[in-house]
Amino acid sequence: LKIVANKVEGGEEGSTETADGSLRRIKNRKRLLHHAAKLFNGKASKGLQFLQDNGILPNPVDPKSVSFFLRNGLVVGLDKVCVGQYLGEAGKKENPDKNTPLWECDWFHKEVLTEFCNSFGFEHQSLLDGLRMFLATFRLPGEAQQIDRILQAFAESCGCVCQESINGSLQLFSEDDKRASDAAYLLSFSIIMLNTDLHNDNIRADRKMTVGDFVKNNTNYGRDISDKDLPRSFLEGIYKSILENEIRTLGEGADGFMTLERWKDVMRSASHLQIATSKDRCNGLSELLLESCWQPILSAIYGLWNLVDYYHDNEGSFDLIRSSRSQDARLGIDLAYEVLSAASNFGRSDIFQEVFANICLMSSLLDYSLDTDERTSAFVDSIERQSAFIVAIKIANESGDMLGLDGWKLIWSMVFELRDLKLLSGRNSLVNESDPDLLSVEARKEFSRRMMNGDAYDESGPPPKTMSFMLGALFGANTPPSKSFRSQDCSPHSREDLLLWDDLASSDDDLSLDSPFPVEASSPRDSLSIGAAFESQLVHENSFGKEELPVTGLERIDSGNSTQQSARARVRQRLSQLVDFNGLLSESRFLDFTGLSDSLNALVELIRDSSRRIASHQRQYDGVGEDKGNSPPLSPASEAYAEIILCEIALKNRDRFPLIWEHILCSHYNSRLTYRPSWGKQKDQSKAMEDCEMASLSPGIEKCVTGVLRLCVWASNRNVIASQVLSTLKLLHPPFGALLWSPLELNLDKHLAEGIWRICRNVDSLSQIDSEGWDGVLGLLDWCASRGGMLSTASPDSLAEDDPSLLAFRSLHLMLHASVLIDNVPIQVVRSVRSLVEAGERAKSPKLSFAGLDLLQVLHLRLESMSGIKAIGGSSQSLPDDSESKFFVRNWMPILEAIGEPAEKSRNGDVRQQAISLLTDALLDRHGSGIHVTTLCEIINNICIPIADNRITDLLRNRNIDNDLEGTLIELELCVSLIFKPF
Secondary structure, three states, X not given: OHHHHHHHHOOOOOOOOOHHHHHHHHHHHXXXXXXXXXXXXXXXXXXXXXXXXXXXXXXXXXXXXXXXXXXXXXXXXXXXXXXXXXXXXXXXXXXXXXXXXXXXXXXXXXXXXXXXXXXXXXXXXXXXXXXXXHHOOOOOOXXXXXXXHHHHHHHHHHOOOOOOOOOOOOOOOOXXXXXXXXXXXXXXXXXXXXXXXXXXOOOOHHHOOOHHHHXXXXXOOOOOOOOOOOOHHHHHHHHHHXXXXXXXXXXXXXXXOOOHHHHHHHHHHHXXXXXXXXXXXXXXXXXXXXXXXXXXXXXXXXHHOOOOOOOEOOOOXXXXXOHHHHHHHHHHHHHHHHHHHHHHHOXXXXXXXXXXXXXXXXXXXXXXXXXXXXXXXXXXXXXXXXHHHHHHHHHHHHOHXXXXXXXXXXXXXXXXXXXXXXXXXXXXXXXXXXXXXXXOHHHHHHHHHHHHXXXXXXXXXXXXOOOEEXXXXXXXXXXXXXXXXXXXXXOOOOOOOOOOOOOOOOOOOOOOOOOOOOOOXXXXXXXXXXXXXHHHHHHHHHHOOOOOOXXXXXXXXXXXXXXXXXXXXXXXXXXXXXXXXXXXXXXXXXXXXHHHHHHHHHHHHHHHHHHHHHHHHHHHHOOOOOOOOOOOOOOHHHHHHHHHHHHHHHHHOHHHHHHHHHHHHHHHHHHHHEOOXXXXXOOOHHHHHHHOOXXXXXXXXXXXXXXXXXXXXXXXXXXXXXXXXXXXXXXXXXXXXXXXXXXXXXXXXXHHHHHHHHHHOOHXXXXXXXXXXXXXXXXXXXXXXXXXXXXXXXXXXXXXXXXXXXXHHHHHHHHHHOHHHOOOOOOOHHHHHHHHHHHHHHOOOHHHHHHHHHHHHHXXXXXXXXXXXXXXXXXXXXXXXXXXXXXXXXXXXXXXXXXXXXXXXXXXXXXXHHHHHHHHHHHHHHOHHHOOHHHHHHXXXXXXXXXXXXXXXXXXXXXXXXXXXXXXXXXXXXXXXXXXXXX
8 A cells, every 4th residue: 555655646755754654644645545446436536636635646647647546546445347437438628718637638548548558567478368467457348439449558558568479479460569459459359259258148058159269250360460360279278268267357356356367467566666665664664563563462372372171071072162262273373373474574583483482382292291191182182282283384384494493393393293192194194205115015014023022033032132233243242132122111202102103004093094074175275364274174073973863763872973083083184184294395395405404404403312312311221321301302203204204305305415415414324324433442442342332223223224225226316426425325334334233133134235226226327436436335235245145934945035145146247247337347346246155155045156156257257358358269368568467466366266265165066166167267268378477376376276175185085975976076177177277
């Protein structure tokens, strides 16, 4: 209103006027404008005269001021019919003998209409959108001449700047302005006729204009108007738009609603206003009001949300929520939302964060002085506390940049507490992992069972072991048995029943998570305020199931309300209808980096503080240290949930992932997974190890490891960050990683193996990583290859499909046979292949050992190509020079040693024979003559002779030689060949 009055008056505000005086002046001007609009609706001349008499219109009056009043007067009560009537009038001819007011003259009417049309921003809009916006500000008069006059002015203003003009994107009109205006006029007139024809109930359906009729009417305007016909697809699009969305002009104004076109008009007009001084002073006044009233408003919210207990009947069912309480809750929600939105709009983070923290505390979800049952009852039984939570999540989704680190910690703490209270589950769950599970269905069931049972295999057997942080284990010390994660006595949170993070399970004793309340097909709540939507939901819940049914005499005495829900289920359903939990993740894409960092760091700090508090409580339980901190740590499931959310937010902000990784995730994963021995500062190593903290495998650690693997899989396709992220894989195994376990304990071997397989199967991405990335990949491959070898229970002669060694072999096989990686895989990969052969020996799986030997042969052949040696007719070319020869021998020796180990130590005769044959072939058939004789002698002395000596000795000592005489003779012959054939 202030902007309208200033533009109508055509003057600037005085810079010395006080805020109080400005407010009074605006209020008085608003009253005058309302009265002027009322007079104008009766007779236009009286309204304009009133405006001029009171100084709002200049003297003498000009067409621009009048057109601005007509354009923006709807908000003060102008009738759209009267505005259209004035714009369409021709006016009176000016007579010198009569004192005719200027606004009644014909030339004045014409100029007002021109200024009115020019006030619209038709640039970069289609003619149809411009016509919709134009007709949203008034109602076309009924007289044909008046309609013609208005549309002609519209066409002259819009036809040369719209998208259909020669300067627009479509370029359908002529380059000549006059011809373009004529085409715009004809098309506009045709659109109005089409709108009337399609949406007039008095016209029969069979007589309404078809799309073919509309196209035919606008196909040929004549060469004097258009050089080419309008495209049929263009005209069909207009027809479809009018058919689906009628051009409406009634029902809007000071007491009505605004259409989308009217809003577009208002926003485009506001963007062109040059009134910076007035806007700044208006904002300053609003900000001053906010500073003065936010504390009383907060007190009012406390009053409206007075925590009144429910009344219970004898059966424990809740009475219906009183209407006065629901109205108070609604008013409190709207007040809280508006004051937080205002503080956000003005950038007052101090006020915003203070109010927001108070709103979060009103939810009682953060009141840890109550036990779990008391917190559940306090929240479930109070619509006021639920109101506080609903407002907090709504504001977090809309103004996340303003929350700050503490605000986001409050949000995530409430979400995790809500989950632990079994009020966040099923279809209103916040998030599930977007990637497929690293474990198969059966493996996940087994892992969950062992996690829930404390890693127990058999209750009658020995006590189970648990995965622990590696402290003394690496150095051969006898580590004390770690306490079970399920131990009730040492838990600081007493939430052991909340162990698994899966939110798809039922939250309480309800038989189904499906809502008994029917969901309406159309959701009118979208147009309601957040408070009104909450009140509507309460009314809907209370009214459902209360319909009186006729008595038939067939009722059973025990029949009850089949749709009755527990209080917890009802609240959970209520929150699922009103709260956008997933927006906390999806809306993170629109946060600035500071806001995004606050959200992620809040999760990191909650996880870190929870882990520290658990460790502190453990020390206190052992009689060492003191438990510091007022709030309990996260439950095991919520800690896992936090790790999942952390990973999901990172994946949803892929364009900013390098920054997220550098500033947040890298340090987080290093902090949780890096091995840090604490005995280095103490002289007594054994005493230091006794003081080391032992921790068992928790759901949080599992999801932390899973998060690293998921991010590595995704980042391997991004050249900029791939190597940096893949290097983190070294934290998942010794010596840098903090986790160590035996294959018989509950472990994450299958997680790691599946993760490294997903990384390696994208061979194109591996061709771009550097040595740092390869160290991470090959290190984890080496670990996985050494962790498998457990025969399948279903097929005792083969390995399970998800066996870590088998997945490691598939990864190595793919890498070593991929053409894009021929020159990229480092020679250190031999360590992983060597571990694979050892796993086959340990599992008594010759197939796995043979597969490893085949990979060693592939490495040998690849090394030849790298060094320039090629076999020619059974002999080999010599190496070009000594430097290349040294390079070859230095990288060749690990391959020979890897082949020699199973040749000497394998318990399977076939594996030994295969290894000896490969070793002999490597020395003789490939390049025996290409190596200096001194080097060859060293290899024979250090590798071949000891292997042959040991094997011949073992064979001669074998008392059961007659059982496999043929195999023994073959192996003896191979051993002899290994020594003498190279010469």
